[in-house]
Amino acid sequence: MIEILSVLRWSLSLGAKFYRVVPFLTLVIVVLTLVAQIASLLSFFLPLKIIILLGSEGMPRYFPAAFAQLDRDLLIAWLSGATIGFFLLSLLAEKLIARATEVAAGKLLGKSQKMVLFENQEDVAARAYQRYSSALAAGVFIPLALFALGWFYPSMAGLIAGYSLLVFVVFVTAYRVSERFGEYLDQKLGAALGLAANLGFFLVFAYLVVEFIFLSPPGFIIAIISILASRQVFGRATALVSGLHGLAQQRPRLDALFFHSQVLVSQVPKPGKKSLWSLLQPEVRGSWLPQVLEEAGAQSVKADQLQVQWLESSKPNMPQLLVSNTDTPDQTFLVKLFDFNRRSPAQHEATLATEGLEQVPMPGLILATEVDRFACHVYQMSPGKVLKIRRAKKVVSALNKQFLMTQLSARLVNRYVRSRPLLADRLSSEVLERLHVACSSRVDTLLVAELVNRLSELRSHLKSLPLVLVNPNIKRSIWQNDADQSLIVLNWDKWAIEPLGAGWPVAGKGLAELVDYLAAGEAKDRYQVDPCKARLSALLYSLEEFTNRQQFIASLKLLPDILDTLNTLQNDAIEE
Template structure:
């Protein structure tokens, strides 16, 4: 941690030097303006306390400053009451000045770097970082001034604050260095941790004040109140200072690319470098052994590791053969590590594959889900021999096997509560966009679709749900030596009405009935399903996909076939239309 503090300090000094060289005027103005704003805020909250004390007193209390004694009590109350909103207005004025000078300074820095636009909202990030840096410096000055002031009026409290701050810094540094787990937690939640520590610091300061009152060490009540308020403000500024530094340092790649001419926007950061360093030949054996021991209760003597291609960004997979001391096979596994944190796809995949019913899916058994350091990890059982196959050769048999899988009721209920279903995505906004594209020539078919929409939604909602995997490709579809198909990636699975993701070519729709019959032998709920309704689901899913990709002209060409399918379904089920029932 001390190395990280040293590195961040050097970077912050370099950033401040850049600000001063390129935009000295705005920088030198922003810092004192921020400090004035902070002091004005403090006074705006402090003066009402003095007013309340005066209102509750017969005269001016003796512990008030001597300069107040020359005024009449009522005059002083009026003056302080007027000063309170005046200081608050000063605070607002300084905040506006800081905002304007920050924008000016950031624009000068961006103009000096002479670079094209690097990412979205870069101007906002530059101005916010410029302002945050100035606020951090102003907070540093404020904290130092309060410490000096308390050193004169309340030395013991000053000693407590300085000692407590040093103890927290050293304690965090030691915890970070001695424990990797604690170190990771400190890095991930430093701002929230500092908030807790500052609250504890204020409690200690309050207890010290009470103790000093009880022993009679404090004679002036008003000084105690001021000291307590200054302590609170100091600890709040400390928390904001740390938060500002954490925010600035977390954006250092972008800020370096924006403000420093010699830097470009690199896609790699320290976290990615740490992630990829795990997979070097020297590093991976260690954590693989620990992972297998922890989750599978095996202790391999030797590991035979091969790379497994995933075709998914920030997802690394290793084929691991575990052998004991006598070279006897303990197991063969596919170990996948997700590089992004938090990994939504890893959690989503585990939700499906850890369910007992997943054994009926075309997927390798998921043996365990855990973590390797900061990253999610899944361990699958892997067959000895397999080959990558092209999905075009197996699309129909693979999708029919997905139809045969019946999602557990609890999983389906949780999913439908969390995600918009196909019948919810086909709404009036979609029709409005189709009207925009259709023009006068195709407006009639869009109108027909709009009129048939209630019937369409009724039909689709009545169909059973099935799992759809949009990531079936040549890198994720493999076949074992027994001819069984397995999909190795399920990070983006969805639940859709049966028929979704089925190819909509004329021949495919003709084959649909036979394959639906095959799936119904395993899943009885499909036996009463109308094949034409399934074909309609396939067409609607395709329509939704085309509109999502903004291929509206292609979507318009699909509508006539879709309307024909709707008419065929309704002609076979005259009593099932909600409009007919009305």
């Protein structure tokens, strides 16, 4: 309840700001919103009257007495014209609302005299202002509609008001009592309100049926108006609450945009709300780490028996902990937590870890679970250390060779290619033609044009290559076991399946090492492909990386090697 009052007070202060800066436009938008809602209601109501008239031989007795004096066909024509008129009026009002909102948002931003705070701040301001105006209009429409309905049908107005109050009490009570329901409302308030509105509408319908069968029913026209009005009231109530909730979700941004004394700061979790970082605090993690390790199959331990070490992962919102038992220091676990916005990488990593590929240099996943709704992975580790960057660069080549020799299951490959595009699919003329912006000579322009013209040839070579495992940017996550000095990679959230050679380093002697490796030994026997095709794949993969980062000059430097490799493959094909 305290939080609701805080949101209401803040909404009032925001509304006061709007009225001080753009009072006329705010009033116009509220009036236009009411006009649009009433016109929309009438445009649904009048066709029902027309259908009733068309289905009856004379004038129905429950129609207004004034209608009896008019010709039936003329009345149908007038009502049809009025329906079209109200529909067009609602469309016109919506267009005027959009225009007035744009002008008002511009004046509000100009009045605040702030620097650019974030991308699309004009759109954010316009949507926030329109959302507030719509919520305000809904707040005006609901009591007016209930008052008008109560004048003709008091019991129905009381039912709608009573049901709305009941829903409010139930939601607030459940939000405070049930933590899970509170999280559901925070994430899907609109869906919950929509369900409550639909239930309310059917309650109104059921009440009307009972009235007509067992009690004293109202007039037929009043019954129709009640049905339509209840739908509008519940819809406006949903828009009112959802609008205020949406504004509150953006409170830091809106405060910074519209209030002189407010600056943009990072949004901190609300008191009492779950936070990934609060779980990692030493006084908190002792309450869940023993349970997670026990679930993973470790011996039952107490919090004070755990030795916890922070592991530098360089992965935002994916903290990692090395955990061991003081009684059994040789048994080490890697515990990864994933924030709510990192669920997809967590699932992607777990997909590979649970595939049972023995040759993949990754720690063994022994548990994938959740801790307070945060994804959590537990891996079995051997004592060791994370290699420093200088040392890691020297062993990347050995790991890449191990990736090449990993036997992928047909099931995993099929799942991947059905879900994500491969390198050949991602290369397009639109992407390659961006390189023209960095061309500083005629030679560069001709190279880009030739590359685009031979795109189908490039794709053909890529599609002829076998698919292998790729894990980019692994230098900061290489773990070396103390016992046998073997290497594993800790982070697999960005693993991919690409044509042979993709992901291999192209700088220095990288390409020559790739060609030599594929031209002899076990790699030659397994793949039996032209190493030049793998070289081409490595170059094109690096070209895509540079282009995506808009490092077009670096991309242009790769073009001679790419075209030379392509020409070599073409000459070899002619000789054969």
